[in-house]
Amino acid sequence: MKVNDVILQTVTKIVVFIIFTFAFYLFFAGHHDTGGGFIGGLWLHQLVLLYLSYDIDTISKAIPINYRTLIGVGVSVSMLTGLGSILLGFPFLSHTFEYVDFPFFGRLSLPHLYSLSLVCCLQLLVGHSQSF
Amino acid sequence: MPVQILLNLFIAALWMFLQDDWSISTFTLGYLLGLLLIWMTRRFFNEPFYLRRIWALIALLVLFIRELISSSILITRQILRPKLNITPGIFTLETTLETDLEITVLALLLMLTPGSVVIEVSEDGKTFYMHAMDIPDSSDMALRSKDKFEKAIMGVTR
Amino acid sequence: MNESMIEIIVAILVLIGVALALISAFGLIRLPDVYTRSHAATKSATLGVLVTIIGAFLFFGLSEGVYSVRLILGIIFVFLTAPVAGHLICRAAYRSGVSLSKESVQDDLEPILGNEEERRAKNKERHHRSS
Amino acid sequence: MFDLILLISLLLISFAILVALYRVYKGPSMPDRIIALDSIGINLIALIAVFSIYMRSTAYLEAILILGILAFIGTIAFSKFIERGVAIERKHD
Numbered sequence A: 001m002k003v004n005d006v007i008l009q010t011v012t013k014i015v016v017f018i019i020f021t022f023a024f025y026l027f028f029a030g031h032h033d034t035g036g037g038f039i040g041g042l043w044l045h046q047l048v049l050l051y052l053s054y055d056i057d058t059i060s061k062a063i064p065i066n067y068r069t070l071i072g073v074g075v076s077v078s079m080l081t082g083l084g085s086i087l088l089g090f091p092f093l094s095h096t097f098e099y100v101d102f103p104f105f106g107r108l109s110l111p112h113l114y115s116l117s118l119v120c121c122l123q124l125l126v127g128h129s130q131s132f
Numbered sequence B: 001m002p003v004q005i006l007l008n009l010f011i012a013a014l015w016m017f018l019q020d021d022w023s024i025s026t027f028t029l030g031y032l033l034g035l036l037l038i039w040m041t042r043r044f045f046n047e048p049f050y051l052r053r054i055w056a057l058i059a060l061l062v063l064f065i066r067e068l069i070s071s072s073i074l075i076t077r078q079i080l081r082p083k084l085n086i087t088p089g090i091f092t093l094e095t096t097l098e099t100d101l102e103i104t105v106l107a108l109l110l111m112l113t114p115g116s117v118v119i120e121v122s123e124d125g126k127t128f129y130m131h132a133m134d135i136p137d138s139s140d141m142a143l144r145s146k147d148k149f150e151k152a153i154m155g156v157t158r
Numbered sequence C: 001m002n003e004s005m006i007e008i009i010v011a012i013l014v015l016i017g018v019a020l021a022l023i024s025a026f027g028l029i030r031l032p033d034v035y036t037r038s039h040a041a042t043k044s045a046t047l048g049v050l051v052t053i054i055g056a057f058l059f060f061g062l063s064e065g066v067y068s069v070r071l072i073l074g075i076i077f078v079f080l081t082a083p084v085a086g087h088l089i090c091r092a093a094y095r096s097g098v099s100l101s102k103e104s105v106q107d108d109l110e111p112i113l114g115n116e117e118e119r120r121a122k123n124k125e126r127h128h129r130s131s
Numbered sequence D: 001m002f003d004l005i006l007l008i009s010l011l012l013i014s015f016a017i018l019v020a021l022y023r024v025y026k027g028p029s030m031p032d033r034i035i036a037l038d039s040i041g042i043n044l045i046a047l048i049a050v051f052s053i054y055m056r057s058t059a060y061l062e063a064i065l066i067l068g069i070l071a072f073i074g075t076i077a078f079s080k081f082i083e084r085g086v087a088i089e090r091k092h093d
Helices: A006-029 A038-053 A056-062 A067-087 A111-131 B002-019 B024-040 B050-080 B100-112 B135-157 C003-030 C034-042 C044-064 C069-095 C116-130 D002-026 D030-055 D058-084
Strands: A099-102 A106-109 B089-094 B116-121 B127-132
Touching: A006 A038, A006 B100, A006 B116, A006 C069, A006 D058, A038 A056, A038 D058, B002 B024, B024 B050, B050 B100, B050 B135, B050 C003, B050 C034, B050 C044, B089 B135, B100 B116, B100 B127, B100 B135, B100 C069, B116 B135, B116 C034, B116 C069, B127 B135, B127 C034, C003 C034, C003 C044, C003 D002, C003 D030, C034 C044, C034 C069, C034 D030, C044 C069, C044 D030, C044 D058, C069 C116, C069 D030, C069 D058, C116 D058, D002 D030, D030 D058
Parallel strands: none
Antiparallel strands: A099 A106, B089 B127, B116 B127
């Protein structure tokens, strides 16, 4: 008899959305409260849960992200955020507390950009398991 | 059912536009108004009023919690008994439910019935193989409560 | 509601939760095999955690006015995942050939998946093939 | 009085974790150890909930969800590894 994963897969479909929303919440709350660096790992976990309950081929068909492009984008964004401070005459990667105000949504701080690039880089692991 | 919920949200948003007030309380008021309007025009839809399904969902949730409490009491009694008196075993159970969601909800419910854990689901999803703590008692209880669960699940999904 | 009432309710909820957690831990020691232990781990432990989290929710909600959505999400998450985890462990145990305790009286899966030695050999072979 | 009750329950949960650790150490088979680890994860959630009541701070509540997620994913990965020899499969057959 083959293994039937109905229960795991159906529950995963529900639970992934809880994890994903929570990950976004942590990403935007993390810079002033606890647990900002956790976010990359949590993003990764959401994908790992999908990979565990289905298999690699199904998920790479369902989520068409090219992880190699993503890693490239992530590395270049983190480089550019570092270089930006050189342009202004400060040492490489010096910390800024500049906020960009968006109407209606509130404010987004510049460190968010750096975290975003790190999250892209953390997809390295997932991309690795996918491409081999 | 999705059409009715969308229509209801639309009525609530429209109410907020008309009132020119963007707060939660206005939205809730608009939603309640939408419920009333949909209830008044419910014969125009080809399906039953969607609150009935929400009611069935709440009944299912209450069933879940009751099963969880009663099975915890049973397992506590069995663990704390000075001399273990159990006859475990694996038995089969047939179901008539079809879609993945229904099967999963039934499996979760059965896992919470006193003294049974689903070990394996057959390939077509029609047969559950379950481990029971006390084979005549627990399997009888699971067989008896299965019909009740199936009816409660079908009230939500169909 | 005044302060001491809240404290009494929360204390009762927390104590119930802790008692259930303790009992299920003792069940892990006392019960004879994996399958019966999973009964203790999935049911009473889950209820214990749920009761404790509900106690925390009530405490923060009633005494400080913070109704935390994170706690409700935690309740839903534990409620959904604990039985699934128990099911997966039991299936893995059965397929890798862990024997039932000697008190067992019935085994309907044996004619389908083969007896213990066969299952153990098949599992060993599967591990070899994948490594 | 209330704080004393909370302290005692913290102690009792720690004791439950210790008892489960004994099963992790002893466990005759691998699934036994996984069940014990899973229940340790669940007990840790209760521990954090009681601790956040004791500290009267909502700052720890994020950890509840994170620990739940981690315990669930760990249990799935372990049980799939025991069952099939790999945690993440290439293709469903």
